Amino acid sequence: MYRTHTCGELRKSDVGQTVTLAGWVDTYRDHGGGLFVDLRDRYGKTQLVFSSDSGAETQQLSRGIRNEDVLQVVGKVEPRPDGTVNPKLNTGEVEIKVEKLTILNKCKTPPFFPTQMELPGEDLRLKHRYLDLRRQQMQQTLLLRSRIIKQMRDYFDQHGFIDVETPILGRSTPEGARDYLVPSRVHHGEFYALPQSPQLYKQILMMAGYDRYVQVARCFRDEDLRADRQPEFTQLDMEMAFCEMEDIIGIIDGLVQKVAKDVLDIDVTGPLPRMTYDEAMERFGHDAPDLRFGLEIVDATDLAAEAEFRVFRAVADAGNRVRGICAKGAADKYSRRLIDDMTSMVQDDFGAKGLAWFKVEADGTLNSPIAKNFTPELLAKFKERFAAEPGDLILIVADKFEVTCKALYGLRKKLGAELKLYDPEAMHFSWIVEFPMFDYDAEEERWVAMHHPFTAPRPQDVELLDSDPGKCRALAYDLVINGSEAGGGTIRIHDNATQQKVFGLLGMTAEDAQERFGFLLDALQYGAPPHGGIALGIDRWVMLFGHLENIRDCIAFPKTQRAADLMTDAPSTVDRKQLEELAIKVLRLDEVKK
RNA sequence: GGGGCCGUAGCUCAAUUGGUUAGAGUACCGGACUGUCGAUCCGGUGGUUGCGGGUUCGAUCCCCGUCGGCCUCGCCA
Numbered sequence: 001m002y003r004t005h006t007c008g009e010l011r012k013s014d015v016g017q018t019v020t021l022a023g024w025v026d027t028y029r030d031h032g033g034g035l036f037v038d039l040r041d042r043y044g045k046t047q048l049v050f051s052s053d054s055g056a057e058t059q060q061l062s063r064g065i066r067n068e069d070v071l072q073v074v075g076k077v078e079p080r081p082d083g084t085v086n087p088k089l090n091t092g093e094v095e096i097k098v099e100k101l102t103i104l105n106k107c108k109t110p111p112f113f114p115t116q117m118e119l120p121g122e123d124l125r126l127k128h129r130y131l132d133l134r135r136q137q138m139q140q141t142l143l144l145r146s147r148i149i150k151q152m153r154d155y156f157d158q159h160g161f162i163d164v165e166t167p168i169l170g171r172s173t174p175e176g177a178r179d180y181l182v183p184s185r186v187h188h189g190e191f192y193a194l195p196q197s198p199q200l201y202k203q204i205l206m207m208a209g210y211d212r213y214v215q216v217a218r219c220f221r222d223e224d225l226r227a228d229r230q231p232e233f234t235q236l237d238m239e240m241a242f243c244e245m246e247d248i249i250g251i252i253d254g255l256v257q258k259v260a261k262d263v264l265d266i267d268v269t270g271p272l273p274r275m276t277y278d279e280a281m282e283r284f285g286h287d288a289p290d291l292r293f294g295l296e297i298v299d300a301t302d303l304a305a306e307a308e309f310r311v312f313r314a315v316a317d318a319g320n321r322v323r324g325i326c327a328k329g330a331a332d333k334y335s336r337r338l339i340d341d342m343t344s345m346v347q348d349d350f351g352a353k354g355l356a357w358f359k360v361e362a363d364g365t366l367n368s369p370i371a372k373n374f375t376p377e378l379l380a381k382f383k384e385r386f387a388a389e390p391g392d393l394i395l396i397v398a399d400k401f402e403v404t405c406k407a408l409y410g411l412r413k414k415l416g417a418e419l420k421l422y423d424p425e426a427m428h429f430s431w432i433v434e435f436p437m438f439d440y441d442a443e444e445e446r447w448v449a450m451h452h453p454f455t456a457p458r459p460q461d462v463e464l465l466d467s468d469p470g471k472c473r474a475l476a477y478d479l480v481i482n483g484s485e486a487g488g489g490t491i492r493i494h495d496n497a498t499q500q501k502v503f504g505l506l507g508m509t510a511e512d513a514q515e516r517f518g519f520l521l522d523a524l525q526y527g528a529p530p531h532g533g534i535a536l537g538i539d540r541w542v543m544l545f546g547h548l549e550n551i552r553d554c555i556a557f558p559k560t561q562r563a564a565d566l567m568t569d570a571p572s573t574v575d576r577k578q579l580e581e582l583a584i585k586v587l588r589l590d591e592v593k594k
Numbered sequence: 595g596g597g598g599c600c601g602u603a604g605c606u607c608a609a610u611u612g613g614u615u616a617g618a619g620u621a622c623c624g625g626a627c628u629g630u631c632g633a634u635c636c637g638g639u640g641g642u643u644g645c646g647g648g649u650u651c652g653a654u655c656c657c658c659g660u661c662g663g664c665c666u667c668g669c670c671a
Binding site: 027030031032034036038045047049051052066067081083084086088089092110111116117118119120122126173176196197199221222224225226227229348349350351439448449450451454560561562564566 | 595596597598600601604605606607620621622626627628629630631632633634662663664665666667668669670671
């Protein structure tokens with residue numbers, strides 16, 4: 001037996017026992033005659049004491065102990081002498097007088113120590129992930145992740161959901177994200193695709209009568225990475241038959257309450273607040289607004305239309321929008337220089353033509369390079385519209401609606417963080433509903449599904465599919481936590497005719513649709529029940545519930561921004577023989593580009 | 595594909611306007627020390643300044659390219 005106890009469990013009540021512990025050397029303090037070692041495992045730390053009492057042989061062996069060595073010790077639990085209790089440790093009232101030491105494994109001097117104060121560079125952490133995962137912070141996060149997933153599994157189990165696994169090797173579907181492809185050895189020139197989500201399989205399960213399905217599903221999307229995006233990620237995927245949007249939302253409201261209570265001890269009152277997509281875009285410029293703070297977007301297009309200022313007038317006259325935000329008390333926090341930086345941001349990142357600004361002076365006048373273009377009366381109206389007071393900073397973007405949304409969303413996010421408009425520990429949960437069915441892709445001159453092509457239109461909007469698809473709203477709902485999309489779902493189309501019509505609107509011919517999704521169209525004709533579901537982004541839940549800034553910290557073995565695993569060095573080239581079996585020839589770069 | 599930041603000892607960082615021998619803390623090695631808990635004290639080893647090229651009398655510093663990491667726009671139904 002390697003150990004009788006973990007390094008986190010011994011207390012004063014255990015004094016007198018002879019115990020065996022095993023773990024890593026967290027730190028050691030060598031006093032010559034006596035040596036203290038904090039032995040660590042994922043449960044905690046326990047202080048070991050080596051002295052002449054340990055015997056000459058053991059004491060001699062103990063002198064070679066270094067950080068991160070793996071030890072096993074046998075010894076007696078003793079109370080610490082008066083004045084040497086360590087209140088920082090749960091085990092701080094006791095120590096082990098070591099009688100026998102076994103060095104199970106030495107540790108080479110590592111590139112970094114899991115215990116060091118300054119975090120090493122992320123590339124180093126990823127390369128030596130086994131060391132990084134020893135860090136307490138990482139262990140806490142993976143524990144949190146495990147706990148959230150268990151809560152989810154328990155919850156859905158209690159509500160009668162069946163866990164069904166769906167294939168990892170599937171069929172490529174050109175809609176949506178880029179697929180990860182897997183070549184077939186048996187069928188030369190043909191490929192499987194890794195699932196972007198189990199979407200179609202779970203719909204088929206509904207048609208098969210498994211009316212409550214759940215799965216912790218790995219999903220793959222070959223797109224560029226971000227701080228909150230990995231090429232493979234995990235979803236809590238669920239689907240229900242004979243359900244309406246309210247049923248799904250109700251179930252998830254309950255889950256949110258349960259997880260919030262369990263992991264953060266927060267009482268979330270249900271039902272969670274809802275906002276329509278249009279309202280979210282109008283008030284916050286984004287479909288996943290951070291509702292922990294105000295700083296809402298204010299429309300001033302009508303006022304702009306009265307202005308002498310040609311830039312505003314032209315935008316208003318062209319049917320575009322003049323909108324802005326008013327940051328309370330921010331005028332003296334943002335110098336000309338910082339405002340210039342924000343101007344560059346809205347121009348370079350969001351395609352805005354510029355950023356207009358006003359600072360409200362102590363006497364109430366508006367200070368701005370463009371103020372001279374406005375009558376005092378109009379300036380007063382702007383001030384009133386933005387409810388601006390002395391010391392406030394008004395930022396205005398005049399552009400197409402979409403551009404004002406993006407730019408003001410970006411500014412709001414930046415100002416919210418910089419001005420500390422919210423408590424970083426706060427949690428805000430809400431639903432965004434009534435999404436449009438389609439977005440118009442000007443480049444490809446066609447409609448694209450906003451959610452996915454299996455989303456059902458609202459019953460009252462069905463006829464808009466023919467007359468005005470852009471106005472058609474979907475039975476879609478996104479769960480938003482602190483300005484992050486934490487989940488999204490829809491009620492699905494469950495009849496063949498509507499599904500065919502939507503495919504048609506997306507520019508697919510009947511033949512295309514049959515080739516790509518024939519199995520779905522077939523299944524829809526063999527007794528498909530009404531159904532719908534949702535998928536929750538588990539990695540993001542961990543990020544949000546753990547107040548972490550980065551999705552890589554929520555995943556045991558994540559990929560870098562270039563989608564590489566620095567520990568295993570994946571992806572890698574493969575043997576010529578492997579390629580030959582697959583009938584694959586790798587082209588040179590110049591051969592690809594032509 | 596575009597924009598930005600970063601890369602100096604094993605690690606975290608510093609190095610004046612481009613200036614001559616590239617420093618500190620820590621780790622590591624050796625020594626001292628029986629109540630420490632970020633132990634302390636003394637001594638020591640350790641550098642292709644990511645890589646390649648250029649400008650210059652002289653480059654960690656400026657320029658170009660490249661590799662790697664991060665942030666971001668596009669992209670992500």
